[in-house]
Amino acid sequence: MLVFAYFTLSSSNQYLELVLVISMDFVLKGVFVLSLLMVSMKSQVDARYRHWSNDQKKSIFEAGEDLVTNLPGQPSVDFRHYAGYVTVNEKNGRALFYWFYEATTFADKKPLVLWLNGGPGCSSVGYGATQEIGPFLVDTDGRGLIFNSFSWNTEANLLFLESPVGVGFSYSNTSADYDILGDDFTANDAYAFLHNWYLKFPSYRNRIFYIAGESYAGKYVPELAEVIHDKNKDPSLFIDLRGILLGNPETNDAEDLKGIADYAWSHAVVSDETHKTILESCDFYSDDPWSNNDCNSAMVELYSQYDEIDIYSLYTSVCIGNNSSGSQDKSTLLTAKSSTKMLPRVMGGYDPCLDDYAKSYYNRPDVQKALHVGDGISLRNWSICNMTVYYGWSDRKASVVPIYKKLIAAGLKIWVYSGDTDGRVPVLSTRYSLSSLGLPIKRAWRPWYHQKQVGGWLQEYYGLTFATFRGAGHAVPIFKPSESLAFFASFLSGESLPSQR
Amino acid sequence: MLVFAYFTLSSSNQYLELVLVISMDFVLKGVFVLSLLMVSMKSQVDARYRHWSNDQKKSIFEAGEDLVTNLPGQPSVDFRHYAGYVTVNEKNGRALFYWFYEATTFADKKPLVLWLNGGPGCSSVGYGATQEIGPFLVDTDGRGLIFNSFSWNTEANLLFLESPVGVGFSYSNTSADYDILGDDFTANDAYAFLHNWYLKFPSYRNRIFYIAGESYAGKYVPELAEVIHDKNKDPSLFIDLRGILLGNPETNDAEDLKGIADYAWSHAVVSDETHKTILESCDFYSDDPWSNNDCNSAMVELYSQYDEIDIYSLYTSVCIGNNSSGSQDKSTLLTAKSSTKMLPRVMGGYDPCLDDYAKSYYNRPDVQKALHVGDGISLRNWSICNMTVYYGWSDRKASVVPIYKKLIAAGLKIWVYSGDTDGRVPVLSTRYSLSSLGLPIKRAWRPWYHQKQVGGWLQEYYGLTFATFRGAGHAVPIFKPSESLAFFASFLSGESLPSQR
Structure with missing residues (x-):
């Protein structure tokens, strides 16, 4: 060889x-x-x-x-x-x-x-x-x-x-x-x-x-x-x-994609016509849904609608600085691979402005020295996402649902949460994926509360707890820091989230 | 008689x-x-x-x-x-x-x-x-x-x-x-x-x-x-x-209701199970969808999920004052009639706190006198919504779609807009209703811009223009005052909304 x-x-x-x-x-x-x-x-x-x-x-x-x-x-x-x-x-x-x-x-x-x-x-x-x-x-x-x-x-x-x-x-x-x-x-x-x-x-x-x-x-x-x-x-x-x-976890490619499409439509990001084409032409469960030209172009159309809003947080403003490349990069990321089998899976964050601040901080010599990255003279170039890694990803599980099943059987505690204003890994995607587990419901859908407001909704299955965060984008704790911390404490203690104001 | x-x-x-x-x-x-x-x-x-x-x-x-x-x-x-x-x-x-x-x-x-x-x-x-x-x-x-x-x-x-x-x-x-x-x-x-x-x-x-x-x-x-x-x-x-x-107009009862159900589900307000029951049991086009017990109880369940959030603005906090009756009133309004043929159609506003301020102001003797309501001594009791009127409504058109057709044929300018975070008359309801008009598309779905951000999306039909407001609740101008004014100016001038940043 x-x-x-x-x-x-x-x-x-x-x-x-x-x-x-x-x-x-x-x-x-x-x-x-x-x-x-x-x-x-x-x-x-x-x-x-x-x-x-x-x-x-x-x-x-x-x-x-x-x-x-x-x-x-x-x-x-x-x-x-x-x-x-x-x-x-x-x-x-x-x-x-x-x-x-x-x-x-x-x-x-x-x-x-x-x-x-x-x-x-x-x-x-x-x-x-x-x-x-x-x-x-x-x-x-x-x-x-x-x-x-x-x-x-x-x-x-x-x-x-x-x-x-x-x-x-x-x-x-x-x-x-x-x-x-x-x-x-x-x-x-x-x-x-x-x-x-x-x-x-x-x-x-x-x-x-x-x-x-x-x-x-x-x-x-x-x-x-x-x-x-x-x-x-x-x-x-x-x-x-x-x-x-x-x-907001990627879980099952087919269901994640179906969720992206249905979410974009129901959140008024794409037209009825585009959504109808997707429903009729996309078989997300096939090995290559993009071989269907109608599906392919409808999904390209869908991603193009996300070009100039923040797919990770539908209702916030995007960062428009002197250099608007952030937005452009995101667009490129979203569409670049849509004609290949593998749809792009972009990064976990959402605000190109915050990303820039992080880049600036972690590329300071004194910061790198303090973090024991180097001697403070020869710098490592730190970036928040390495796109070579992203594009070169060579081994990817289409679904981790079988692993969920294995871990549930082993008695591990599994909690899944979803910020419900994220278009990238939407709450619908996660619900489709969890639904495919076929778990019996232990306690039905209900609101959970934090500081007298509805933090989101909650459904407890035997083996898994699912919660939404109302009005939170992809990276939930950025949007709901206090709610997220309370949620994390509940996860650790194993206690249910408050079901009353 | x-x-x-x-x-x-x-x-x-x-x-x-x-x-x-x-x-x-x-x-x-x-x-x-x-x-x-x-x-x-x-x-x-x-x-x-x-x-x-x-x-x-x-x-x-x-x-x-x-x-x-x-x-x-x-x-x-x-x-x-x-x-x-x-x-x-x-x-x-x-x-x-x-x-x-x-x-x-x-x-x-x-x-x-x-x-x-x-x-x-x-x-x-x-x-x-x-x-x-x-x-x-x-x-x-x-x-x-x-x-x-x-x-x-x-x-x-x-x-x-x-x-x-x-x-x-x-x-x-x-x-x-x-x-x-x-x-x-x-x-x-x-x-x-x-x-x-x-x-x-x-x-x-x-x-x-x-x-x-x-x-x-x-x-x-x-x-x-x-x-x-x-x-x-x-x-x-x-x-x-x-x-x-x-x-965010009520237009066609059947499609408005279907939109409420699909929107509540896709926005993570109700469970997959409740939505499935609605899909299977509710015939919103019948004279009395509530005669089906499954449909009836699923819709009651749906409204109960809206009890403690603001149905008119999904992602904002509700007013929780010393007197929490606002929330309670709203809940009563939403559910009171769900077992009758006519689903409740509640008021156009959304913030019980703002409502209280208005009530206080318009019940002042000096305000009433200045507005030529009375002499400033014998007061009229002003309330923002008269529930006797609401409950006693005796004549209601199930659909104004036929009127739309008539007015379009007469050459009137018709613009419809929809704040897309409203659960009461959701963007899906409006799209279902407009879709039933079967109008040819003049210019396909695209974003419109205001102050360099995407204000929402726009579709121009021959005879009607439809626009969404991204992240706006039921009473759009409260949420998006600057965008709304620009939109209103476009409506009056008949010019398209900006399609570039």
């Missing part, structure tokens, strides 16, 4: 130019074998540390070198936070960047929650930590941070991972790695990351653990949960995973 | 207690004959004034006694406004209250626009003038008025009518009138009002004329337009009606 690769990695824009002739099956198999080897090797390492796992007092010292002490613009806080790299594959030089915030109180008693953003290709630091649920949000002038009093680390120890390599600060020294990114690769590297991260933070080794995420992490989260569930058969690898939490 | 009526009219709460045994066909026929007589009489009176109609300079003096000069809390303005009564039936003592604002500039050149709110039973003064498109909005402490720089009287002379009798300050001295209120009665009285109003304002007699309104005025506006169109065959009665403008 011939493998020939030429690449340049520009440090100024992190753009990968790849001219690559490669035998894909070889690479995929290779990655699989490497992953297994890696996980196997790590499991031996982990075993050495298992006797430390109950000694929580020691934990804070293990990762001392990753402690963040002088982050520019950071508000003063009572909790510690850590950032840095965890190597997931020594041979190829793959290292994932994390940012970990201890809980604000009783950190040693609270669970550990891993947060993942999607894309594929987008940064959990840039979205989750910086714009949504982390304690420090970038302020709108890009010069510092503001404190988020609705940070989810009031309820849990909060771990943000930039995943897979190519995303944010995460990298590989082996260029071929970038060409084989996909769902399995991501799950296996995230699994390796977890075990190696526990080496730095052994007091969390046996801590109650949850995985949360949104958007394309709707795939990542169950996929990683499945790997953990499967590996847990080996007691030396056991991770105390109790559940998963998914926000 | 036996007619027996007993009534009390309480001045403290304007609540009509009617114990009425009456032969309905007699009354309806009587009203019809009276209406014809009245119109006929007025036409003779009108004819006397026709030679004045081109003398615009005289106009401002004709209604001098209705000039409003000392309205409490009114901001200083450069235009005149008039308020008072116009008798529509002398024998029965029926008089309708109006409030008329000259255009801010070039009043003698600009068209005359009549604005109607719906209910039935709700006040155009309380909603249209006070909360939406008038120059003076009540402020939130109920003590005065604030200036609305997006008032539609920057583009037209603006006439608000409280219609029919029983609404706002409008009254009849004949109690039996209150028992025969309905669509035709309303249209005929409004027609009589117009001719008699022209006697006060003769310079407007031949002015270009439009009728606008929202919600249940979706019935009133075409119905009045039809009366005018029909009567215009008599040159002495001619009114220069050029078009109608309808916002």
